[in-house]
Amino acid sequence: MKKFINQGNKDTRSGFGEGLTELGRNNSDVVALCADLTGSLKMNTFADENPERFFQVGIAEANMMGLAAGLATGGKIPFTGTFANFSTGRVYDQIRQSIAYSNKNVKICASHAGVTLGEDGATHQILEDIGLMKMLPGMTVINTCDFNQTKSATIEICNFEGPVYLRFGRPKVANFTNPLDKFQIGKGILLNEGNDVTIVATGHLVWEAIQAAEKLYENGINPEIINIHTIKPLDEKIILKSVKKTGCIVSAEEHNIFGGLGESVARLLTSKAPYPQEFVGTNDTFGESGTPTELMNKYGLNMDSIYDAVMNVMKRKAK
Amino acid sequence: MSRNLDNLVIQTRRDILRMVHAVNSGHPGGSLGCVEFFVTLYNKIMKHDHDNFSNDIFILSNGHISPVYYSTLARAGYFDIKELSTFRKINSRLQGHPTNHDNLPGVNISSGSLGQGLSVGIGVALSKKLNNDNSLVYVLTGDGELQEGQNWEAFMYASANNVDNIIVTVDFNGQQIDGSTEDVLDIGNLKLKLESFNWKVLEIENGNSLEDVYKTLNEAKDNSMKGKPVVILMKTIMGNGVDFMMHSHKWHGVAPNDEQLKEALNQNPETLGDY
Numbered sequence: 001m002k003k004f005i006n007q008g009n010k011d012t013r014s015g016f017g018e019g020l021t022e023l024g025r026n027n028s029d030v031v032a033l034c035a036d037l038t039g040s041l042k043m044n045t046f047a048d049e050n051p052e053r054f055f056q057v058g059i060a061e062a063n064m065m066g067l068a069a070g071l072a073t074g075g076k077i078p079f080t081g082t083f084a085n086f087s088t089g090r091v092y093d094q095i096r097q098s099i100a101y102s103n104k105n106v107k108i109c110a111s112h113a114g115v116t117l118g119e120d121g122a123t124h125q126i127l128e129d130i131g132l133m134k135m136l137p138g139m140t141v142i143n144t145c146d147f148n149q150t151k152s153a154t155i156e157i158c159n160f161e162g163p164v165y166l167r168f169g170r171p172k173v174a175n176f177t178n179p180l181d182k183f184q185i186g187k188g189i190l191l192n193e194g195n196d197v198t199i200v201a202t203g204h205l206v207w208e209a210i211q212a213a214e215k216l217y218e219n220g221i222n223p224e225i226i227n228i229h230t231i232k233p234l235d236e237k238i239i240l241k242s243v244k245k246t247g248c249i250v251s252a253e254e255h256n257i258f259g260g261l262g263e264s265v266a267r268l269l270t271s272k273a274p275y276p277q278e279f280v281g282t283n284d285t286f287g288e289s290g291t292p293t294e295l296m297n298k299y300g301l302n303m304d305s306i307y308d309a310v311m312n313v314m315k316r317k318a319k
Numbered sequence: 320m321s322r323n324l325d326n327l328v329i330q331t332r333r334d335i336l337r338m339v340h341a342v343n344s345g346h347p348g349g350s351l352g353c354v355e356f357f358v359t360l361y362n363k364i365m366k367h368d369h370d371n372f373s374n375d376i377f378i379l380s381n382g383h384i385s386p387v388y389y390s391t392l393a394r395a396g397y398f399d400i401k402e403l404s405t406f407r408k409i410n411s412r413l414q415g416h417p418t419n420h421d422n423l424p425g426v427n428i429s430s431g432s433l434g435q436g437l438s439v440g441i442g443v444a445l446s447k448k449l450n451n452d453n454s455l456v457y458v459l460t461g462d463g464e465l466q467e468g469q470n471w472e473a474f475m476y477a478s479a480n481n482v483d484n485i486i487v488t489v490d491f492n493g494q495q496i497d498g499s500t501e502d503v504l505d506i507g508n509l510k511l512k513l514e515s516f517n518w519k520v521l522e523i524e525n526g527n528s529l530e531d532v533y534k535t536l537n538e539a540k541d542n543s544m545k546g547k548p549v550v551i552l553m554k555t556i557m558g559n560g561v562d563f564m565m566h567s568h569k570w571h572g573v574a575p576n577d578e579q580l581k582e583a584l585n586q587n588p589e590t591l592g593d594y
Binding site for chain 1: 341360372376378386418419420427428429430431432435437438439440442443445446447448450469471472475476480509
C-alpha cells in the first residue's frame, strides 16, 4: 500500500482563494463576483489586489449569475463565489438559461458543500448540488479533495473554455496531494494499485478512502483507489479498467446517493461492465447541526463506512 | 422620420404575423407593440456588429417577443430573411425563444425565462467599463416581467455601482398573459420606484411613434455616462398596427388563423418584400 502523508490540515476553500489570487496576478481577463461571503470564500486577497475586477454583488445570487453571464459575453472569465447551496439550488434557472444554455464561460465556485460546513445546519448545507449541476447539458462538474488540488483546479479551469461548477468545502482536512501536480479536468487519478476492490472517491471522502484502504490492507485486502475529482465528464476509462480487474466497486462522496458520483458510476457499469457496487453517501436526507466530524460519522461518510462497504461488495463478487 | 423606416415598420409587422401564423404559435401581441422600438434601435440608434463587442450591444430580456427580434436582425443583415420561415420549426436556429446556443448571429444570450436579461446587460456593461470601451448596452424588458425579483436586485446593483453605460427600456404595455398587469400583480408607480432606486427615468408617451422613440432614445444616450443608469418607460400598444389585435392581452400568445392573417396583412400591405 502506497503511503500518503498529510502535509498538515488545510481547508479546500483556502486552496480556491490562493488559486484565484494567482489567476488575478497572471490573467487580466479574470474577474470575480461574490454575494457577501468574501471572507468565507477566501476571496479577500483577489479583491484587495484587483478592486476594479472584483464585484461585490450583495445578497443577490440571481443577479450575480446574470452579471457573470454578461461579463463572459463581454469576453471576461468570471469566477462566482458563494456557498454551494446558494451557488446551485437558489439560482438553478439563472445558471440553466443564462449560463449553461447560453454557453457562457463562467466558473461557478462553491464552498461549504456537503454536511461539513457543520453547525449552521441543513439550510446552509447541500447534498444535492452535484446532481443538480451534472444534469445541465455542457456543465463540467468538479469536486476537489484537498487544499493543493483545489488550488490547482482553480487555476486549470481558467484555461478551459465553458461553464464549470467547482465544489469545495469549509473544514480543515488532510492536505496530501502533490502541490506540483497539474490538474487535468476529466482525468481520474489512480492513487493506489490493488486487485481486490475498486474504491472511487471524490472530495473530502478521498482521504477517508485512503484511511479505509490502510485498514483493509492490514486485513489482507488490497484495494485500488481512484480519486475522481471530475464527476462530469466522468473518466470512464480509468473506472472500467480498474473494475474489470477487481470485479467490484465502492463509490464514496459527501453527497446524496441520489444524483451523485455513485449514480454516474452505476450508469457506466450497467451499460458497460455490470459489476457489483456499494454506495457511500447520504441516503435521501438533509443534514443537521453538529461538528463536521460528528456529522461525517452520523451520516456514514467516513473510513469505517467505506471499510464496511468494501466488505459487503466483496461478498457480492462473482466467484 | 424617413419613409424607409415607415416601410420597414410595416414589413416587420408582416414578418411577425406570417411567422406566427405559419406555425400557429408564438407571441404576436408584444412583438407588434415593439416594432417601432426595434426598427429605431437597430437602424438609427445603435452602432452594432455581431462580431465586434466594442460596439453597442442589445440584450432582449422578454424573449417571447422573438418574432420582432428575428425580423429586425434579418432585415439588418445578420442572416438571410429566408431563414425567418424556419421560426419555431424543427432544426431551426430561430427557436421559440431566442438563444445563442445555435450561434444565431446577433443573439448574445438565451432569454425566455423572464427577469434575467437586466442582470446580463449590466454584466456586459461592466465588461465594457473594464475594457474602457465607450459603447452602450441596451436592454429591453417587459413590464409584467418586472414582477420577477431578480430585476430589483439588478436595479439596486446598477445604481449603487454607477453603471451608467446601460439604457434599459421597459415595454410598458400594461398587459400580461392572465390580464392587465394592474389586475394580475400591480407593479404600482414604476417611475417613482425606479427613481427611488436612483435611476434616471425617461418616459415615452407613444412608444409606437418612430419620432417619439427616436427622440427619447437620443435623450437617453445624452443622459448616459453621467453616473446613473438610464431607464425608459415606453408606453406601447400590444398588437399595434392590426386593429383587431390592439389594446388586448388576448393576442399575447395566440396566432391569427388564415382569415385573420389575411385581414391583418391587408392592413399592412407589402413594402420591402416578404421573406
